[in-house]
Amino acid sequence: MGSSANGVAGDPAATSSGGRGVDKGVDFANYFCTYSFLYHQKEMLCDRVRMNAYYNAxxxxxxxxxxxxxxxxxxxSGILAIWAGQAGARKVYAVEATKMAEHARELVKANKLQNVVEVIEGSIEDVNLPEKVDVIISEWMGYFLLRESMFDSVxxxxxxxxxPTGVMYPSNARMWLAPIRSRLADQKMNDYEGSMGGWRSFLDETRTYYGVDMSVLSKPFSxxxxxxxxxxxxxxxxxPNQVIGTAAIIKEIDCLTVTVNDILNVRASISSTITAEETRLCGFAGWFDVHFRGSKENPAQQEIELTTAPSENHGTHWGQQVFLLHPPICVGERDNLDINFSMARSKENHRLMETVNMDKGYGWFSGLHQF
Incomplete structure (x- = not known):
């Protein structure tokens, strides 16, 4: 849920990011506009895990x-640019695609950094800077890391x-997957069955009162x-106690070398061992972490990690992405799961991701999860 600076249709980046043919107005309405509201910025600024990681980095x-x-x-809001200025940067270029740039400009001025931090309203693909930079800092991460596709612009x-000698903040990222138990599986099944019960009542009433049999639509409705x-x-x-097996890395990213093509699809074959006593496998949870390590030539003095893993006390606004199984499966301690995971950018909306097919070693789960 990073702030917005992404490219749009007509820009070279929009084509390379999978956003080919995306209308600029539609993209703004679906994505950018959210970040122009202070309430949304406040949600991210109140995330202490997020804020502490970037501040310490x-x-x-x-x-x-x-x-x-x-x-x-x-x-x-401009807060990362302000911190960079407070840390002694000679010049900070703060790029923001929405009208939030106006608030950022005022905030920079209120903190007496207007001679260091220059706020530029526009997409990064359209901006022409007067010089190259030593550091790129950005909070670009979306749900399960890659949703929103903002990393393309970074x-x-x-x-x-x-x-060539520059560093990225963050410098590295990882995506994780682990088996979970959750009452959400039962809740969502009950919701589905309740919806189908309502449909059957609707069929009876329509047939009784209006003389029209609509049962031919039952399959598409289901x-x-x-x-x-x-x-x-x-x-x-x-x-954390909802995680019932070992977590595995499904994707590692070096922010200095990764390409857009590297993140259009995520495929991984991993294994997980159940660590809980006899319980139900209700699905899988995905989360990410990012690291601030600098580069091999210019390493950070103090490496900082930002993790969105399940936490007893320190959840983040990113939370975890949950992929439920229907029905759940009974598993026991030391059972091994072999998992083939596949995720790709949605063809309908390049800001969204889809998972298709999870082979979990206990039979075949085939479905489409869009987020």
Missing amino acids: VFDNKDHFYGKTVLDVGTG IFARDHWLK EEQKKYYLQTSLWNNLH
Whole structure:
């Protein structure tokens, strides 16, 4: 849920990101406009895990910022740009695609950094900077890391504006998957069955009162409701005891070298061992972490991690992405799961992701989860 600085249709980045043919107005209505509201910025600014990680990454590694040029991609409220200025940056270019840039500009001025931080309203693909930069900092991560496809614009910024010796903040990212138990599986099944019960009552009433038999639509209605209730992934903040097996990495990203093509699809074959006593496998949870390590040539003095893993006390606004199984499966301690995971960018909306097919070693689960 990073701030906005992405490209649109007509831009080279829009084509490379999978956003080919995306109308600029539609993209703004579906995505950018959300970030132009202060209430949405406040939600992210209140995420202490997020804020502490970025704050510590900057101020524990001032040598990466002091006297340097910095580019903040999708600055939002401008807080990362302000921190970079407070850490001693010579110049900070803060790029924001929405009218939030006006608020960021006022905030920079109120913190007496207007001579260091320059707020630029526009997409990063359209911006022409007067120089290349030593650091690119951005909070680009969406749900399960890649939703929203904002990372495309960070890659564009890196390829066009980062010096060969420059560093990325964050520098690395990982995606994780683990088996879970959750009452959500029962709840969503009950919701589906309740919806179908309502449909059957509707059929009876329409036949009785209006003389029209609509039962021919029962199958497409059922498929529609299955997709809505059973085949759509869910946001959740899980407790660690809901994770019932070992977590595995399904994707590792080096922000200095990754390409857009590398993140259009995520495929992984992983294994997980059940660590709980006899319980129900209700699905899988996906989360991510990012690291601030600098680069091999210019490592951070203090490596910082930001994790969105299930936490007892420190959940984040990203939570976890939950992919439910219907029906759940009984598993026992030390059972092994072999999981083939596949996720791709949605063809209908390049901001969204879809998972198709999970082979979990206990039979075949085939479905479409869009998020």
